[in-house]
Each structure stands twice: as structure tokens, then as C-alpha cells.
Amino acid sequence: MAVTEHPGTQNSATPRFAQLLTKGLRSGATLGLPLISFAFILGIWTLVGLSGVVKEAIFPAPWSVWSATVEMWQNGTLQTDLAKSLGRAAVGFSIGGTLGVTLGLMTGRVALVRTLLNPFLNLLRPIPAIALVPVAIVWFGIGEGSKYFVVSYTVFLTVWFNTHHGMQYVPETYLRASRTLGASRLREFLTVVLPAAAPHIFAGIRLGVALAFLSLVAAELSGASSGIGFRLQEARQYVRTDRMFSLLILLGILGALADLIVHWIGKKLVHWEQG
Amino acid sequence: MMTDATQPKGRVEIDDVVIRFTGKQGRVTALERTSHALEPGTFTALIGPSGCGKSTLMNAIAGFVTPAEGAIRLDGRAITGPSPEVGVIFQQYALFPWFTALNNVRYGLKQFGLSKREEIDRARAALAEVGLEAHADKYPQQLSGGMKQRVAIARTFAVEPKVLLMDEPFGALDAQTRLVMHDLLLGIWRKHKATVLFVTHDVDEALLLADHVQVMSHAPGRLIRHYHLTQERPRALSRSGNELLEIRDEILGLLHPKTMLADAL
Ligand SMILES: Nc1ncnc2c1ncn2[C@@H]1O[C@H](COP(=O)(O)OP(=O)(O)OP(=O)(O)O)[C@@H](O)[C@H]1O
Ligand SMILES: [Mg+2]
Secondary structure (H helix, E strand, O other), X not given: OHXXXXXXXXXXXXXXXXXXXXXXXXXXXXXXXXXXXXXXXXXXXXXXXXXXXXXXXXXXXXXXXXXXXXXXXXXXXXXXXXXXXXXXXXXXXXXXXXXXXXXXXXXXXXXXXXHHHHHHHHHHOOOOHHHHHXXXXXXXXXXXXXXXXXXXXXXXXXXXXXXXXXXXXOOHHHHHHHHXXXXXXXXXXXXXXXHHHHHHHHHHHHHHHHHHHXXXXXXXXXXXXXXXXXXXXXXXXXXXXXXXXXXXXXXXXXXXXXXXXXXXXXHHHOHHHOO | OOOOOXXXXXXXXXXXXXXXXXXXXXXXXXXXXXXXXXXXXXXXXEEOOOOOOHHHHHHHHHOXXXXXXXXXXXXXXXXXXOOOOEEEEOOOOOOOOOOOHHHHHHHHHHHHOOOHHHHHHHHHHHHHHOOOHHHOOOOHXXXXXXXXXXXXXXXXXXXXXXXXXXXXXOOOOOHHHHHHHHHHHHHHHHHHOOEEEEEXXXXXXXXXXXXXXXXXXXXXXXXXXXXXOOOOXXXXXXXXXXXHHHHHHHHHHHHOHHHHHHHHO
């Protein structure tokens, strides 16, 4: 009896502790690994700066980039540029994302809409955002309208495409089960089709966030008087590489943060997909 | 035509049905001309070689597939599509992973327009029938295969279908769990008295459960042999005398004629 009892108690005690330990290590690792990478790159960058082999104007050292950041912050441009750019990205993303999901649900479910729109939308997909900027400026002028248009167009196509395809992958057995359970088509759509397609829709939205930043900068690079893209362009004219670096790094951090947030929301909403 | 108003409901008539699919190699007959009736409240097991058309026949009764010829009727009315009168239990459970066990059962109850209280009570009662009341708030991913299939059974019976179709429902379960599921299924079936059609690859399973065993031929399938079993349940192949064992050998012979020959030599 004692022989069987011993491994039993051990089994119930060790895994709990081990679980906590591995969980702690893992979350430490997910936070720590990127930090190691950043520290590594920063280290090399510092060494390059200290050695003085590259001209500051071409490749500024970390401390120059830092003081450029402080400078832009102190004269207030950084805050306004960030606010402008984030606002544009948010508005464009909201319009494009909403349209993309709505139309994706329609082309995914309604044969007529699919026949009318899919070939055309697929033709638009390879057109890059930057190629659209001239048209946007003609249509909407140099103000906010053209920025919103370029961003929402780009986001829309990606979100539409992913939503549409997500709708194709709703497993047939779910629909069969739903119909033998006497569900109305509306309830089936809302509580079976939508959740079944949700992982794909969220994948599309996540891509959409990344593309919102990409297309935003494209739109701001030509024809804008504020925003990160504009400030980059301005820094080129004054050969302020330190400012460029600062803005690019900020752009990267903001994009990564936005991606993290969307990913986290998606994980909460599509909770059944894990495991 | 013996449709009498006083008769219990759930009579399935399969009338000269032929089912074809148009595939890459042209038209394929998946089910040869078949006529048969499932009497109300009976339990029929359908057994046959892989690809002979068992699932196809079942899908036609469920209304998922339309026959090329003939008609399938439920209590005299032609089946034109899926309906809650014909419940289906799938081999892969088909539970909605975004709903808890309770909400999976509630999904089928929505059509009755019950109050929320009543709907939850009925769903809980259905889960209790399969012994899962303690797991009502778990998601399917948190349940074992056997438990998932029990939720699926609760979900389907809660709707009170007249006919219940089961396509290898326990095929993915281990032998031990299967035996438990057999008892559970027979218990619930006795209470609800639906007409059951049960597809299986397992001859023993058919003999333990069914009133009628229908054996199908190799593809394109048709019904080739019928056994009416009257033995008391719960059955055990060893306890039921030689009769069930003899039937078992016959069916195995029908399913694998070559093996029989090899054994005889
Ligand atoms: N949707 C379909 N399209 C084309 N052919 C099909 C389709 N469904 C089934 N078939 C064909 O019909 C025949 C019967 O298939 P069915 O699935 O009914 O067999 P089964 O008896 O259920 O086999 P198993 O025991 O392996 O499940 C097979 O030849 C199959 O390839
Ligand atoms: Mg099958």
C-alpha cells in the first residue's frame, strides 16, 4: 500500500510546483528574450558609435538619437506629430476595418454580392498603398481626407480578404448540427458562423493594424504638414539622421504595441482557440 | 400505406432511393436503389464495408443530401432538408467550442421560445440525464471524448427529435468508454423512444444495441441482410447463448467473405 501511496503524493505535489516554476520561467522568457535582443543590438550600436568609424550624419550614435528625441519633445513637435499620426491611423483603421469585416461577411455568405464584388476586389489587392497617394491627393486634397482614404483602403482590403476566407472555412458539420437543432438562419449566422470565422477575422484585423502604420507613413511622406511621415521627410531635408532614427524607432515601438493590444483582445474574445 | 393517427410517430420510409454524386470521374452511385422502413421507436444498426454508402444514406435521411431518385418520408411527409425532427449525432461531436456544455444544449432549445429560466432548467436536466450536471460550465475542449459525446447526446435529445441518426458515434472512443456509452444511450433511448438509426463498423456493438441489424453490401451499397434481434437488454454476447454469436459469424462472413474462406481452408 505504502508503495503505491508514495508516488501518488509525489505526483500531486511536484507538478504543481513544477507548473508554477515553468510558468514563471516561460512568462519571464517571453518578456526577457526580446529584451536580450534589444540589449544586444543597442550594445553593438553603442560600440559602433564609440569607435567613431561611421560619420554621425550617416549613422548617429544612440546618445545623439536620444538627445534628438528630447529636443523634439521639448519643442513640442513630437507630441503633435504622434497625436496626428496615431489619430489618422486610428480613423483610417476604424473605417477600413469596419468596411472590411462587413463586406467580408457579405461576400462570404451572399452569392450575389460575391459574384459582383470578389473579382474586382481581388484585382485591387496587389495595388500598394503608396501608388494610391497621388490619386488620393487629387480626390481628397492634401488634408486629412487623403490620409484617411489611403489607410482605410489598405486596411479594408486585407480585413475583407481574411474575413471572406474565414467564412469559407466554417466547418460543414457545425452548420449541419445547427440546422438539425432547429436554429434560424439569423441565429446560426450570429452564434455559429461568426464565432467559427472569428479567428480568421482577427488574423485579418491584426494584419490590418500593421498595414495601417505602413500606409499611413506612405501617405504622410508625400503631401502632409504634420505627422511622423512628414517629420521624416523634413528631417531628410535638413539631414537630421538622428531625428530620423528617433522617429523610426518610435514608429516601430508604436506598431508593436498596437499589435500586442490587438493580439491580446483577440485572444480574450476567441478564447476557445487555445489548446 | 399504414399511416394511422394513433400510431407513435417517427416512421421513416425509404422509398426506391438512389443516391449519386458527381465527382471528378463523372457520376458515382453511392447508394443503390434501396427501399426500407424504420418503424417508430425501433433501434436499427447499419453495418457494412467502408465506402458502401452508410453515411450517404444517413445524410439523406437527415436532409443533408438529396436523393437522385425516390423519396424519403418521415411520417408520410417528404424530407426536404434538415429539421429538428431528425436529430444527428456526429462522430466528431460537432459541439460548438465557443459555448459551454450548457450553452451547447441551450442552442437547440432556443427554437421553443422558453423563458430563460426554463431554458436553463431544461438544459441542466438534459445534462443531468447524461451525468454531466457538474460539467455544465465547461467548454468542450475541457472535456474528454466520451464526455463530449454525452453533451452532444444531451443536446440532441433535449430537442426531442422523432428520429435519431448516429454515424459511428462511439468510433473515436476507447472500448471501456464505449461500454459506458452503450448503457447510457439505451437508457435515454428507452425514455425518449425516438426511432434510432445507428451506423457502426463494430458488429458486436450492433448486436448489443439494436432491435434490427441491417447489413450492406460492398459499394455501391444496398441492404443485403436483415436480422431482427429480440434478446433482452442489457445483452452480453457470451450470455445470450449461441444465437448472437452465430449471427455475428454470419455478419463477419458477409463483410469479409475472403477471410471466411481462408478460415475454412
Ligand atoms: N460529397 C460526396 N461527393 C462525392 N462522392 C461522395 C460524397 N460523399 C460520399 N461519396 C462517395 O459515396 C460512397 C459512399 O460513401 P459513404 O461516406 O456513404 O460511405 P460509408 O459507408 O459511410 O463509409 P465509411 O464506413 O468509411 O464511413 C463513397 O464511394 C464515397 O466516395
Ligand atoms: Mg461513413
